[in-house]
Amino acid sequence: MKYMGIYPPSLEKLIEHLSRLPGIGQKSATRVALHILRSDRPLAEGLAASLLDVKEKIRFCSICHNLTDDDPCGICRDERRANGSICVVEGPGDQLALESSGIFKGRYHVLNGVLSPLDGVGPEELKVSDLLRRFEPEKIREVILATNPTTAGQATASFLGGLISERYPDITVTRIALGIPMGGDLKYMDRMTIEHALKTRLPVRP
Ligand SMILES: [Zn+2]
Incomplete structure (x- = not known):
């Protein structure tokens, strides 16, 4: 009506x-x-x-692709966050959830999506090359894959894990682990769950 x-x-x-x-x-x-x-x-x-x-x-940070008023964003400008760790998330909401848990002290990379071949979203659309380009200048030693435990999120983590381990064998790739249920969404997780997931992250094997 x-x-x-x-x-x-x-x-x-x-x-x-x-x-x-x-x-x-x-x-x-x-x-x-x-x-x-x-x-x-x-x-x-x-x-x-x-x-x-x-x-x-509001624009996208040219380094981490998170939403920001200033480019580069505050975290990318903060030298104290340059600790060799980079945490890869799907979207700004996930980044915010992880950041407010206060556990992670490194830098982020926001994919602004997940791999979804049927919707035409491939590595190029997610600007995966921008992520890889950061490894050398930022002296990255660990990449934490914190995409959501959905089918697409898992597929994206597997793809990135394989790619990074193959091209950068010296970088440790980990995946957030226990506590995040399948089909869950980081944006809606409580601090304890996120803390646990980050602390119990597991190495990704190619
Ligand atoms: Zn940034």
């Missing part, structure tokens, strides 16, 4: 835009829109400004 507008056109337009966002249905969109309408002007101004800010300022 098509929704028939009952509010003034400008309010209807806001509701329509909001309801296009993920997880926001018509009801929530209406509630949010009415809340914005009732609130003071600074709320609307702040919201509008930060929406545009995000689109204008």
